[in-house]
Amino acid sequence: MAYLELKNVAKTYGEGTTKTEVLTDINLSIEEGEFVAIVGFTGSGKTTLVNLINGLLKPTRGEVLFKGVPVMDTSHERGVIFQNYSLLPWLNVGQNVAMAVREAFPKSNKKEVKARVDEYVKMVNLYPAINKRPKELSGGMRQRVAVARALAMNPEMIIMDEPLGALDALTRGNLQDEILKIWSKDKRTALLITNDVDEGIYMADRIIPLRPGPNATLGPEFKIDIERPRDKTELNDNPEYKKTRNAIIAYLMGIGEERKSASKKVYTLPDLSPKSYVA
Amino acid sequence: MKQSVAVNKSEELKVAGMLKTLLFKINFTLPRLDGKGLARNLLIPVVSIILFIVLWHFGAKALFTIEADYKIQKALTEQGQVAADLTQACIDSGDISCQPNTLPSPAQVWASFNTLIADHKVISADKLAFREKTAAINEKRIAQGKEPITYTGRPSFVDQIFTSLKTVFAGFVLAFLIAVPIGVIIGLSKTLRNSFNWLIQIFKPVSPVVWLLLVFMIVKTMTKDSNQDSAFIISFISVGLCAMWATLVNTAMGVSSVDKDYINVAKVLKLGPLQKVFKVILPSSLPLIFTGLRITLSVAWMVLIAIELLAQSPGLGSFVWEEFQNGANDSNSKIIVAMFVIGIIGFLLDRIMLIIQNTVSFNKNATA
Structure with a gap:
């Protein structure tokens, strides 16, 4: 039995004529300790998929099983890092993290909460900014707070929804390394949603492309057989990396072509010429 | 700051x-x-x-x-x-x-202002003298279990201002206590919002005068046996009822339009319903609630004058009305003085609310 399993999951939005099926026949299984990346175009239903897994949404058809039990609601076992950080702007860094800690460990006293908050804020190198509000932080720092908040709850699985999408390339690289470091320490199961193929290859064990919606479904998986820890500069010369990267990009481009040709309807224009009003 | x-x-x-x-x-x-x-x-x-x-x-x-x-x-x-x-x-x-x-000309108004201040000094001195004179007697009366003697002379213009401020403050607190909790409850449930909407839409535009009469009908009967100052009760309740709508509507709107990201955070952290309201929904709707409270306070101050005038309750409103009825040669300029005082106090109240809003809420961009 897989750790996380999606069986023929479909999700529709709307009713009647406005009804659109965003996801169709999603089948996915993730083993414990695995790092899986799902790569897809923007608007292909990635966030919907994440919300189905973390329990914010319920599937219209099919089942989401977490450790063999259907996912009915959100759970502290699955930590989520949102695309837009979603920090509460009226709380400072420490308070944002503390709120999660208090919920995940309701029995711990003030001292224990503070110790845990400090530990995780230090882990993402934000201890000097612990009393700052999200507004005073840069995008990368905010995302680190979100990482600290998700991890401080000690989840068994981390779900990341395009966590680095809004960041510049340098910050992105740094945070990728930080997330990998944290992940490799106690090998939590991780699911990364991204639109960056390189990011997926650098971080994940497996990459699964998501075909664009409506009726989005998962494509064939690509295994990444590159030994960890991976080195970004060496990766460029790795033949395995090049091969996988080309295969994934070719696949995604192929979908793009398909999509274009699918709408290749020929419209015949009426044979008209503008009327001249000049005398 | x-x-x-x-x-x-x-x-x-x-x-x-x-x-x-x-x-x-x-x-x-x-x-x-x-x-x-x-x-x-x-x-x-x-x-x-x-x-x-x-x-x-x-x-x-x-x-x-x-x-x-x-x-x-x-x-x-x-x-x-x-x-x-x-x-x-x-x-x-x-x-x-x-x-x-x-x-009246500006010079006349200025002269009246000085008259009113001088008048206040005279009355204050009077009051102080009265208190000193009755201090010994009052002690005895209290020892005997009787009511102490109080000053019942004419209130000065400054006294009227403080009476008005007291009334408006009581009305504002009443509006706050009614509107914010109801607004939160309505904001949380779409069903409740829809079922209360007609009520809000109908009662919101009702004139302060009508509210006053309604409150009068009820309070008159309820305070029949007590020797309380029913004019004050009537006027502050009317002020509260007139002014609370802005806060009610804004609170309901703020609560119902909380950023979906924050709600998702609350869900993912598995906050309980009460915690969700107090830790996520209320803080994030605070800016809108405060905008409502600011409107409420300024409306309260505005209707107060009309209500005091009608309810025979002491304060700036009755001061204006008495001066108008009085018809003395400086009555008109005293009315203008009252007008400026009302305006300036209204402006100051709004500033105070703005300062409170800026210190309490995370949205530091609120401006006049």
Whole structure:
């Protein structure tokens, strides 16, 4: 039995004529300790998929099983890092993290909460900014707070929804390394949603492309057989990396072509010429 | 506010708002008070005030002339030339007994203001003397279990201001206690919102006068047996009922339009329903709630005058009405003084709310 399993999951939005099926026949299984990346175009239903897994949404058809039990609601076992950080702007860094800690460990006293908050804020190198509000932080720092908040709850699985999408390339690289470091320490199961193929290859064990919606479904998986820890500069010369990267990009481009040709309807224009009003 | 020291250097800068405060935060320097800055922040407001007073002065003078001519003409047609000349002489001499009743000039208003302040000093001294005189007697009366003797003389203008402030504050607290909890409950449930909407839409535009009458009907009966001051109760309840709608609507809107990301966070952290309301929904709707409260306070202050006037409750409203009924030669200028005092206090109340809003809520961008 897989750790996380999606069986023929479909999700529709709307009713009647406005009804659109965003996801169709999603089948996915993730083993414990695995790092899986799902790569897809923007608007292909990635966030919907994440919300189905973390329990914010319920599937219209099919089942989401977490450790063999259907996912009915959100759970502290699955930590989520949102695309837009979603920090509460009226709380400072420490308070944002503390709120999660208090919920995940309701029995711990003030001292224990503070110790845990400090530990995780230090882990993402934000201890000097612990009393700052999200507004005073840069995008990368905010995302680190979100990482600290998700991890401080000690989840068994981390779900990341395009966590680095809004960041510049340098910050992105740094945070990728930080997330990998944290992940490799106690090998939590991780699911990364991204639109960056390189990011997926650098971080994940497996990459699964998501075909664009409506009726989005998962494509064939690509295994990444590159030994960890991976080195970004060496990766460029790795033949395995090049091969996988080309295969994934070719696949995604192929979908793009398909999509274009699918709408290749020929419209015949009426044979008209503008009327001249000049005398 | 760290920069308040700098801001205090110029009263005008305080009004200049958020943009300037932002500049302060960036480089902590005073904006240059030379050339354009000085003109915009200090000179133009002062000039506009002077212009206003000058226009007022000449407008009042023109109205005065019309009134005076009419008075003389009337004396001429009714009593003949001698009476007309006498009236003319009387008006020119500045005798207060025969001044035409019209819009007072700025100088008259200023004089009335000073009269009112002098009057207040006299009454305060009176009160103090009364208290000293009755102190010994009151001690005895209290020891005997009797009610102490209280001062029942005429309240001064300043006393009226404080009475009004007390009423408006009580009304505001009432509005706050009713509107915010109901607003939160309505905001949380779409069903409740839809079922209460008609009620809000119907009662929101009802005039303060009607509210007063409604409250009067109820409070009159309920306070029949007690010797409480029912005028105060009636006026503050009416003020509260008139003014609470803005807060109610804004709170409901704020609560119902909380950013979906925050709700998702609350769900992922698995906050309980009460925690969700107090830790996520209320803080994030605080800016809108405060906007509502600011409107409520200014509406409360505005309707207070009308309500005091009708409810025979002491305060600025009854002061204005009594002066109007009084018809003394300086009544008109006293009314104008009251008008300015009402306006300035309303403005100050709004500023105080803005300061509270900026310290309490995370959204530091609120401006007038």
